[in-house]
Amino acid sequence: MSSDRQPAFVLVRPQMGENIGAAARAMWNFGLDRMRIVAPRDGWPNPRAVAMSSGAGRLLDDAMLAPDIAGAIADCTYVFATTARPRGLTKPVFTPEQAMTVAREKIAAGEKVAVLFGPERAGLENEDIALANAIVSVPVNPDFASLNLGQCVLLTAYEWRRVADQTPGEVMEMAGSDWATAVEMDALYAHYEERLDAAGFFFPETKAPGMKLNLRNLFSRLPLTRADVQMLHGIMRQMVRWKDRS
């Protein structure tokens, strides 16, 4: 992924180095690696950030450090500010889904996009948000909104990937075996019906047709592989052997 084809995530006055490292990991989980850092409280570089970033340390090595937000977003044409609550500023408000959709459109059109994330305790100040073009707000439980910095970065990065995701909604993991064919399912059913008939399972006789219909329907509804079918044949054979030995 070209680093110019993604938004920059800007951590504004982050406090704990651990949270900077966690943000790097959250970003890289979803293929984002352009981090910018504004006035980190404990200076830079930060050994705690490095320790927490394991596997995503490159993001910290490559991070742009800036003294203020203006310096961090100088080259950007569109800036989002993440915030949990209304701020009394007239500004478009997007969900992360909408925001990352907009970000992809703007980036595809050649724009440079940044997303601002506030410090852990208080979030972005109104003076920070006034520098942004739009607000991103995660729709949380109105009775309980407690997302922290790392969680906010995670959800935004997740949406960046998800809104463009080509992953099919449902895939079937196949463990080295094809699906059983209708013929094989028929044979399995016939095997069971024959043995169960011999065992006196379909009783009383007046109910036997209904019981057989239900058994066939049960088998046909199961998504079985050839390996499954062989195992079910084996189970029935073994039960018969057990009976024959006794």
Added chain:
Amino acid sequence: MSSDRQPAFVLVRPQMGENIGAAARAMWNFGLDRMRIVAPRDGWPNPRAVAMSSGAGRLLDDAMLAPDIAGAIADCTYVFATTARPRGLTKPVFTPEQAMTVAREKIAAGEKVAVLFGPERAGLENEDIALANAIVSVPVNPDFASLNLGQCVLLTAYEWRRVADQTPGEVMEMAGSDWATAVEMDALYAHYEERLDAAGFFFPETKAPGMKLNLRNLFSRLPLTRADVQMLHGIMRQMVRWKDRS
């Protein structure tokens, strides 16, 4: 939200109490409050879980404790297992988005749904996953998959809420080419602030900071092209010339 109209989140053999508390907070952020806990390593109740859950402690008080997965899902008709990697088991695999869509459909039809989350270090065992009807897997960067328990709970809970969100995806209309950069917008704002200051616009002095904040916010909210910016500079220059001529 009725507690019967949502999935149960089942933490399987969780290790750190802090992570149980964090999971409770992650769930309650998105309105989920049915937690079940299978064989927590450090026993139950867990003071560290309580300490970390602040604001969501009720989820821990109400959590069902079970000795094994079978006990935790006994009343459920459909069970998802979260896992990061393929397991060699034939099983449907869903994204969180698709899984929570399916969960909502099944719950609306009267089914009881559970989602299993594995222990921090190793995740769910294949024996655990074999008890589930389907797998949920977050589509992450194939080069870097490092989601922890709390992050997995967070993303799944987020999708539970998001897939039912009726908010239409509002997208900003594109307004021409060649957007102004942040530097150009800063210069424009500075130009206006300086001239307006000289003109006595920011009056009375006690209100000046708020007026400047609102003005800056107004500018940053405008989707301006470079041509727009030049015109706005020209307007201000012309007003000053007019003043100077009089």
